[in-house]
Amino acid sequence: MTLTSSATRVKTDRRRSDLCSAIEDELGGIMSGRALAAAPYGPGFARLWALAGENVLGGKFVRPLLLMEMYDALQEPGMRTDRHHSNRQTAISIAAAVELLHYAFLLHDDVIDGDLVRRGRPNLIGSLLTEAGLPRAGSQPGQQAILHWARTGGILMGDMLLAATHQAFARADLPHPLRLRLLDLLEHTIIETVAGEQLDVGLGDGVIAPELETILMMCGYKTATYTFELPLRAAAALAGAEPSTESVLATAGRHLGLAFQLQDDFLSTFGDPRQHGKDPFSDLREGKQTAIIAYARMTSAWPAIEPWFGRSELSGLQAEHVRRQLSDCGAEAFVQGLIREQLADFHEILRSHAANIPETARNVLIDLAAQLKGRQS
Amino acid sequence: MTLTSSATRVKTDRRRSDLCSAIEDELGGIMSGRALAAAPYGPGFARLWALAGENVLGGKFVRPLLLMEMYDALQEPGMRTDRHHSNRQTAISIAAAVELLHYAFLLHDDVIDGDLVRRGRPNLIGSLLTEAGLPRAGSQPGQQAILHWARTGGILMGDMLLAATHQAFARADLPHPLRLRLLDLLEHTIIETVAGEQLDVGLGDGVIAPELETILMMCGYKTATYTFELPLRAAAALAGAEPSTESVLATAGRHLGLAFQLQDDFLSTFGDPRQHGKDPFSDLREGKQTAIIAYARMTSAWPAIEPWFGRSELSGLQAEHVRRQLSDCGAEAFVQGLIREQLADFHEILRSHAANIPETARNVLIDLAAQLKGRQS
Incomplete structure (x- = not known):
């Protein structure tokens, strides 16, 4: 009994960690692709995407994991065709999009609540605030201006991730x-x-x-x-x-x-x-x-x-x-x-x-x- | 010369006013459909959609008009098949979506700039502010709380219109x-x-x-x-x-x-x-x-x-x-x-x-x- 359930647990943990990697790969691909495309628009815009990428990849993936676990559970056993493989990849892209939606909601929530911290660490707005406030050459903007800049970053990144979520759904390789x-x-x-x-x-x-x-x-x-x-x-x-x-x-x-x-x-x-x-x-x-x-x-x-x-x-x-x-x-x-x-x-x-x-x-x-x-x- | 150009102008004006009506119908359909679907979520949410609908329909439709005028200009003359008619309807739905995108940008812009007025009239945030501040039964929230509520409405409505824009593109009846x-x-x-x-x-x-x-x-x-x-x-x-x-x-x-x-x-x-x-x-x-x-x-x-x-x-x-x-x-x-x-x-x-x-x-x-x-x- 103990053996079986510990074997099951090992299997479940391995499956979950495989799923995590697949979701992470998908999200990493999306976020680094956008960060690259953002570079020509200036360092501020590129930095926004880089910070968002770090935050998205630092998540626990609760929602995409639930999606994929349920997706796998609903499959017929023994279904291992090429078509199945391609469908599963599409499911992973939708699961990743659900995580992007979650992060977009968090960002706008933080703007609305005026929060600068999430789970004990600076959120995107907090990071932008710190970085814009660091001493640089030239005149220094005031604290209010920096806060405005940082919160604007939160609104705009939320908008772009909401857009990215829709793009993933709209492009899904499905009938x-x-x-x-x-x-x-x-x-x-x-x-x-x-x-x-x-x-x-x-x-x-x-x-x-x-x-x-x-x-x-x-x-x-x-x-x-x-x-x-x-x-x-x-x-x-x-x-x-x-x-x-x-x-x-x-x-x-x-x-x-x-x-x-x-x-x-x-x-x-x-x-x-x-x-x-x-x-x-x-x-x-x-x-x-x-x-x-x-x-x-x-x-x-x-x-x-x-x-x-x-x-x-x-x-x-x-x-x-x-x-x-x-x-x-x-x-x-x-x-x-x-x-x-x-x-x-x-x-x-x-x-x-x-x-x-x-x-x-x-x-x-x-x-x-x-x-x-x-x-x- | 004068006759021709004034005849051309009448024709252009009529065409533009027909286009305006078609865009208005499409936008009216989208906004009233959403306002109806919003009702079960409470009066505050329904009011948000009703106000947004009034503002969207009060626009000048610069962008959708440009889209449709160019679309019509690019058509082969004499193309009047059923297929053409259905394609044109799709173009109108995309044109309407471009107007929704414009309004979503305006809303978040107003939140970012702290604006309550646009073209001499209260914008969505200004309207929410006024309405939430009207005397009602029960305790009255403070001015800061009402401003927060109104600006949140601007953020959230911008999000929903950004989503609606993507939905229109993603659902377009096209190959x-x-x-x-x-x-x-x-x-x-x-x-x-x-x-x-x-x-x-x-x-x-x-x-x-x-x-x-x-x-x-x-x-x-x-x-x-x-x-x-x-x-x-x-x-x-x-x-x-x-x-x-x-x-x-x-x-x-x-x-x-x-x-x-x-x-x-x-x-x-x-x-x-x-x-x-x-x-x-x-x-x-x-x-x-x-x-x-x-x-x-x-x-x-x-x-x-x-x-x-x-x-x-x-x-x-x-x-x-x-x-x-x-x-x-x-x-x-x-x-x-x-x-x-x-x-x-x-x-x-x-x-x-x-x-x-x-x-x-x-x-x-x-x-x-x-x-x-x-x-x-």
Whole structure:
């Protein structure tokens, strides 16, 4: 038993590392090709592409890996023709494009949020800021001008990567009807993600009322759609799966995606900072509108919590007190219940549509759900 | 003579107004379709699409008109088959997509420049700002939060229109090789326009040195490429013209485009404000890096001009004095010379490649150049 499962793990790890290399090669080719083409437009433009290339290749490839794992899982066993090989290469190019889309969203998100750092390191904007601020010959621009230059770089690179994503979909070596099916999916994904981002910003800016329903809608749209639904549905389309399979994967992916997003918010507030490595109180200090807060707002505890919510100068002790209040009023248990519900719906979908999903594909999804269960960060 | 030319003018006007209606119908269909699809995502998202639709349909359609006029001019006379009709409809959809691209660029440009007004009316960001600031029930967000919300709307709508542009190109009802030719053109256009925008911002922020060569490069890339080269080359590709014709149109278009851009800068500083209706000194007050300034910087007059350049509090009298200095140092004549050079190159291209461009197509370009000559605003 132990032998088998450790052999399986080795096989899975090897497969995943092969996939990672293939995705990395594809992304490396795209980014270095563009960096080369950018050179004649001046050093600033070439540097923008070089920095973006480093950042894209430093990603974890969560979405393209999911796409390719599902794509492989949906293949008939023993299918090893030339046609299969060429199709798989196309799937890798679409998987790479999904990563470009992710990075384009991150860039515009960082511009919108004014962030200069991501996962503890300078993001593209932060790097541009540092480099433009380095002492050079001639007159030095002011700090405001440099920040403007750097943020503009974030907007423009996001635009070019959004364009590159579409170019990859539009050029995919596929029969035109299948290409159109993928273009529909891309269009749906972008509209829904942007709608989610607009809701998120509207909630943060106080322009949209923080109702629980709105917050849950935002959670699903802003990340679940492009992180789960897009890779799973693209994999189904590329593997030539039935529309019914694509639809089951989409629904299962949405439930998982929402569960992941709710858990993100949950861990940010109630998780162990030694595990997730983030400031445990940043959501409270920033006044982030989450399902936790939406629930608390409907309880009698809210008048005691509200004065502390969204205060950037909140001390650790004060924040711990607010967190205890959020727990006591039932918000902690409420969000845990929401996550359990999404997971139960997910498993119910898999059970009731067993006929529509091959065993191998179901295992990819179950592995994914298992990652959520054991997750502390 | 007078009769003929007035009959020709009536015919041209009727043709242009028919083209305008066809482009308007196509754009109206796209924008209202999206506004409808946006409704389920909440009123804020639907409003964003409705506002964008009003703005897009209020445009002058300069680029799609140029595309369609050149497309029609490149057709064999008497070609009136069903196939021709279907091709022309595809050309209209590409022309409409070029207008969407233009508006996407304008939106991100306005975000980058912090502009809330365009041609004397609130732009999309200005409209969102006003609407979010109107008194409503519940707590009112602060001015900074509303501005953030409005600018985010500009970024997100630009993203969606960039996506919509690509969708139109990718779905065009054309043989795949021709679709790829148009996708290449779109890619080239976006890279070059973004490179130009980055140069413009770098010059304005003082991150890039204001050399004359850099400024001329920026002028060509930032607007000439997508305003002239893109419509002309797309028309050639769609009309099935030889690559040599496409290449001549591209070169002629670049010269015209640069002439138009230089003339814009020229009129802004030396033109008659009663004609162009803009603040005649805004370029001086903003410290805009133009060819005029780059030339003046190389003359002995610069030390006397520099202290006044880029000072927002410059009075009308002081600005008039600076303008006279710019004229006296030869900058006015220098830029007029540059414009003449571009026009001479343009006419030389038409003359030396007469075999590659049909008479009708040449006339479209000569009409365009004539607009530049008589232009006061």
